[in-house]
Amino acid sequence: MKMNKKAALIIPGLMLCMILLMVSCQKEKSTINDPSDVEAVVSGSTEETVQDATYNEVFDDVAGIDDASAGEDLGLYGIDGDGIFSNEAAGGSSDLQNEPTTRCFSVTVVPKDKGVFPKTVTIDFGAGCEVRGHLRKGKIIIVYTGRLHKPGSMAVTKFENFYIDQFRIEGEHTTKNITLPGSNYRVFTTQIVDGKITNTDNGKWCLWNVFHTIKQTDGNGTPFFPKDDIFSITGTRKVECSDGKSKTSEITEALIKKFTCKWIVKGVVKITLNKTQGVLDYGDGSCDNKATITVDGVSRDITLR
Numbered sequence: 224m225k226m227n228k229k230a231a232l233i234i235p236g237l238m239l240c241m242i243l244l245m246v247s248c249q250k251e252k253s254t255i256n257d258p259s260d261v262e263a264v265v266s267g268s269t270e271e272t273v274q275d276a277t278y279n280e281v282f283d284d285v286a287g288i289d290d291a292s293a294g295e296d297l298g299l300y301g302i303d304g305d306g307i308f309s310n311e312a313a314g315g316s317s318d319l320q321n322e323p324t325t326r327c328f329s330v331t332v333v334p335k336d337k338g339v340f341p342k343t344v345t346i347d348f349g350a351g352c353e354v355r356g357h358l359r360k361g362k363i364i365i366v367y368t369g370r371l372h373k374p375g376s377m378a379v380t381k382f383e384n385f386y387i388d389q390f391r392i393e394g395e396h397t398t399k400n401i402t403l404p405g406s407n408y409r410v411f412t413t414q415i416v417d418g419k420i421t422n423t424d425n426g427k428w429c430l431w432n433v434f435h436t437i438k439q440t441d442g443n444g445t446p447f448f449p450k451d452d453i454f455s456i457t458g459t460r461k462v463e464c465s466d467g468k469s470k471t472s473e474i475t476e477a478l479i480k481k482f483t484c485k486w487i488v489k490g491v492v493k494i495t496l497n498k499t500q501g502v503l504d505y506g507d508g509s510c511d512n513k514a515t516i517t518v519d520g521v522s523r524d525i526t527l528r
Contacts, residue, residue, distance in 0.1 A: 277387050277420060278431070280357070281396055282413060284308065284346065285365050285378050292330045293344060295337045297367050297378075307346070307354045327352040328359070342367045348385075361385035372409075374402040386423070394418030394431065409439040415460075426465070433460035435474075452482040456490070470496045484510035486527050 288298040289308045298308075307328070328348045343366050348359040361384035369376035380396040395416045402409045418431035435458030456478040463469045471494070478490030488510055492503040501518040503525075512527040 277390055277392060278396065278415060278418060278433075280355075280387065281363065281380060281392065282398065284363060285380050285396070285398060286371060288330075288344065294332055294335055296370055296372070297342065297344065298371055307359075327354065340367060340369050357388050359385070359387055371398065371400060374400050374404065376400050389422055389424045391421040391423055392418075393420075411437045413437065429462050429464040431460065431462055434458050435460075454480045456480065456487075468496055470494060478505065479508065481510070486510065486512050487514075 284307050286298050287308045290296055292308055307326075328346055331345045331347070333343045333345075343364065346363040346365075348354075348361060348363075350360060352359050361382065363380060363382060363385060365378050365380045367376065367378050371378050377397060377399045380398075382392050382394070385392045396418065397412075397414045397416070399412045399414075400409070401412055413433070413435045415431050415433040418433070419428055420431065421428040435456055438455045438457075439452060440455050441453035457474050459474070460472045461469070462472070473493045473495075474490065475493045476489075476491035478487050478492070480487055487505045489508045490505045494501040494503060494516075499518065501516055504515045504517070506513060506515075514525045514527060516523050516525055
């Protein structure tokens with residue numbers, strides 16, 4: 224999950240390859256689990272990494288809005304944006320400030336007066352706008368109660384006919400700064416309420432309810448140098464899909480996201496479907512686009528988006 228400079232969200236991914244690694248003693252495999260449930264956990268986990276990346280990208284856009292676009296530092300960094308607001312997304316160098324004129328989307332801010340809140344930001348991608356390799360359509364509408372880098376501030380995001388590639392995005396996404404006064408570590412919560420993602424290619428959909436806590440564990444002393452930022456993510460989620468399956472996920476080992484890496488580099492998530500449990504492992508800390516899902520002795524590699 225491409226993470227924002229001052230926040231990390233959870234779990235990106237795309238099912239590009241799945242290599243089945245079988246353990247040697249097949250007859251010792253548990254007979255408790257329904258084989259269809261085992262496959263559902265594996266395939267469902269892979270699909271969820273795709274959909275997770277979708278909400279993660281939305282968060283990057285909300286928290287990564289830059290001064291040039293908003294007229295003031297609404298996001299978590301302010302000077303150099305992230306997500307669709309990064310110079311890299313606009314086709315420039317990631318080390319340089321954005322050039323908004325190169326963007327294919329528009330940004331409106333109401334009211335425009337600096338320091339006046341609540342403030343509504345509408346990001347309009349029109350009928351189609353490709354940013355960072357993905358086609359976006361429709362609008363993202365964000366209401367900021369204050370500058371997001373200040374404790375107590377919130378950003379509530381909703382969507383209007385919004386799509387990323389073939390996925391239609393609905394629901395409500397809230398980010399809140401819960402950092403305690405005087406703390407050396409910034410802490411945020413992110414919540415998705417009835418977040419529905421529909422694959423318009425096949426009509427399948429999933430309904431998301433998520434609550435995560437994000438803590439910045441490194442780089443707090445250098446607010447204008449994001450490359451040393453590291454974030455730790457914990458929390459739970461429940462996903463109900465059109466296939467009738469309901470899955471829950473719990474982060475059992477905190478997910479670690481470095482600003483210098485696009486993907487989660489470490490951490491473990493326990494996934495439960497009926498009586499079947501799977502473990503999604505993001506690796507040893509190396510920056511790569513690989514994760515492994517293991518269910519009932521069967522492991523498959525997942526390539527993250």
